[in-house]
Amino acid sequence: MSKKITSVANTHIKQCVALRKAQVRKKQGVTLVDGIKELNHAVKGGVRIEEIYVLNAKARGLAPLIKKAQSVFEITEAVYEKIAYGARGDGVVAIVRPKIYSLNNLNLNQDALCIVLENVEKPGNLGAILRTVDAAGAHCVFVCDQQTDIFNPNVVRASLGTVFTTKVISISSDELIDYLKAHKVSVCATTPDAAQVYHEADLSGAKAIVMGEEHKGLTDKWLKAADVKVSIPMGGTVDSLNVSVSTAVILYEAVRQRG
Secondary structure, three states, rough: OOOEEOOOOOOOHHHHHOOOHHHHHHHHHEEEEEEHHHHHHHHHOEEEEEEEOOOOOOOOHHHHHHHHEEEEEEEEEHHHHHOOOOOOOOOEEEEEEEEOOOOOOOOOOOEEEEEEEEOOOOOHHHHHHHHHHHHHHHOEEEEEEOOOOOOOOOHHOOOOOOOEEEEEEEEEEHHHHHHHHHHOOOEEOOOOOOOEEEEHEEEEEEOOEEEEEEOOEOOHHHHHOOOOOEEEOOOOOOOOOOOHHHHHHHHHHHHHHHO
């Protein structure tokens, strides 16, 4: 049974607005999802829908999501504009409780393909990488020395909600390097200084492909930890690619090598 909210001063609406702040999301262990497609991915990823706010409860594709929600609120256009992230047309905003992954619930097999992101700052880049990781079927993503909130609304949007279907683990570089070595996962560092081109390297087996921040690249910590270093040839006037594009190029080469 849904309830109607018509005022932007409603306490539930104030809570939604507050959840746009990373510190509030972290404290409460919940985040916001905008859009039906993103919310469907979130459900596939095992989230619990705490509350769902809808402009039209009869909108196509919404009924299964409403059934899974603990609370349902029908809202007005003005209320929706207050809580929605950016310009959207779905008329749906939900508060969800995502799964939090750690090394304790991660099992890497002998063919595990992992992506490591060091100091990636832009939420849009993180989201785009997660979407690619989901499409390529990689095992997990390690976000090292985290610079952006994993459940930032822009990450959710750019990933199309696959941030919830992917095992994403926030961890320090030092802890992860020790873990990968202990579990015999080969480290492949990407750097423009590498003599070996990415498609010449053996990317099969248990592999962690490490990507750095666009302007500064990887720190010495990861370059020293690398078992192999690879580069992407640049034939034009620019000296680097967007980190999400670079990740896609190398990740799909690893998938190709695995057949």
